[in-house]
Amino acid sequence: MKRYLPFVPVIVMALASWLLVHAADEKKTAPLKALLVLGGCCHDYETQQQLLKAGIESRIEAVVDIEYNPSKGTDATFPIYEKDDWAKGYDVVIHDECSASVTDAAYVNRILAAHRDGVPAVNLHCGMHSYRWGNFKEAVKTGDDNAGWYEMIGVQSTGHGPQSPITITYTDPSHPLTKGLEGWTTINEELYNNVQIFDTAKPLATGKQIQMPKVKKGETPDPNAKGTEATAVVAWTNHYGPNKTRIFSTTIGHNNETVADDRYLELVTRGILWTTGRME
Numbered sequence: 001m002k003r004y005l006p007f008v009p010v011i012v013m014a015l016a017s018w019l020l021v022h023a024a025d026e027k028k029t030a031p032l033k034a035l036l037v038l039g040g041c042c043h044d045y046e047t048q049q050q051l052l053k054a055g056i057e058s059r060i061e062a063v064v065d066i067e068y069n070p071s072k073g074t075d076a077t078f079p080i081y082e083k084d085d086w087a088k089g090y091d092v093v094i095h096d097e098c099s100a101s102v103t104d105a106a107y108v109n110r111i112l113a114a115h116r117d118g119v120p121a122v123n124l125h126c127g128m129h130s131y132r133w134g135n136f137k138e139a140v141k142t143g144d145d146n147a148g149w150y151e152m153i154g155v156q157s158t159g160h161g162p163q164s165p166i167t168i169t170y171t172d173p174s175h176p177l178t179k180g181l182e183g184w185t186t187i188n189e190e191l192y193n194n195v196q197i198f199d200t201a202k203p204l205a206t207g208k209q210i211q212m213p214k215v216k217k218g219e220t221p222d223p224n225a226k227g228t229e230a231t232a233v234v235a236w237t238n239h240y241g242p243n244k245t246r247i248f249s250t251t252i253g254h255n256n257e258t259v260a261d262d263r264y265l266e267l268v269t270r271g272i273l274w275t276t277g278r279m280e
Contacts, residue, residue, distance in 0.1 A: 032062040032276060035090045039069030040076030040098035043126060048259045052096070055265035060273065065090075074101040081107060087114035091276050094268075096253075098126035103133040105145065112148050116241035120275035121152065122268065125253035128157045128192060139196045153249050154201030154238025160190035161230055162214075166207040166252070168234060177237065177248065177274040178204050184263050192251035194232045205235035207252070235267065237274065246275040 036052055038045045045068065053064040069076045076099045080086045087093055093114070102108070108131045115121050134146035137158045142151060150156040169183045183205075191209040210227040238247040248271030253259050273279035 030061075032060065032091045032272065032278075033089060034062055034064045034092050034094055034272060035067060035080075035087065036064050036094045036096065037067045037078055037080070038094075038096035039071055039078070040126070040130075041072060041074045041100065042098055043254065044256055045096070045098075046070065047256050048096070048253075051256065051259045052094070052265075052268070055260070056269055056272065059265065059269045062272070064094075069097075074099060077102055077107070081111050084110060084113075086110070087119045090119065092120045092122060092272055094122045094124065094272070095127040095130070096124040097130055099130040100126075100132060102131055108149060112152055115152055115245050115247070116243065118243045118245050120246045121240075121248075122271045122275060123153055123247065123249035124268065125190075125192075125251055128153055128155070128249065128251055129159075132158075137195070142198070151198065151200075152238070152240045152247060154198050154236060154240070154247060155233060155249065156195040156198075157192040157232075157251065158195055160192045160251075161209055161211045163188040163190060163254075164209055164211065165189065166191050166209045166234070168205055168207050168252070170205045170235075172202070172204050175202075175204055175237075176279050177270045178235075178267075181263075181267065181270075186252065186261075187255060187257050189252060189258055190254045191230055191232055191234070197233060197236070198238070200240065201236050201238045203233040203236045205233070205250075207232055207234035246277070248272075248275050 038049055049066050049068055056062055056064050067078050067080045069078055076097060131149040136146055140147035140150055140156060166186045166189045170178045170181055172178060191207050208229055208231050211230050212227045213225050215221045234252055235250040240247050250267060258264055
């Protein structure tokens, strides 16, 4: 028996290594737990919550929990964010809230803390225009009091053009998130502007939109008026905070028909897979 004793530590170490690898493999194949947060101004979130949940769960092994606020205001808040460990147990958080006038810094920092600590995020449409205060229409500086949300997202956007079709072109077709995807033209959608793109962000797709001159209420549009072409980044990745947490965002997704579009749902689902390390 004694002659086998020197091998015991080796066997124990080998077993421990096997268990760690096995646990890592199980984590990669276990269903993802996603939290979808949505509600607030200007969108049919009551319908879109079900479109997103069904679209994601039908494409990948995932369980999507929903935190929904039926408020139609820009001040929508969510009880789950009141807890310091609000993201515990989730592999990814999908931010689809429209809370532009929520300016409680402690509340917002509690949200951001989870992502700084390593919880991935997927940001959709009006999520880009939430939690903003101060002179947010000017380019914020990294570290400023009102820069936190933009730093997490990776792109600062403050407004959008009219409702009209957007032609989407994938500018980095070699990225695993966009590989094999083909560009497309949306129905009427909103093209969000790009005030600035942070160094940590990587654009994946651009959108082009013909924007006609604005017509004041009661005035007749000029039949000879010509539109101008506007271009903006509409999908990108970001690495956020000391842990370089993976973040994916797309500004597309205003109307129900777009959210239900297979091309949109495929992009969002790929964003989930990439942020959680299941697509390298």
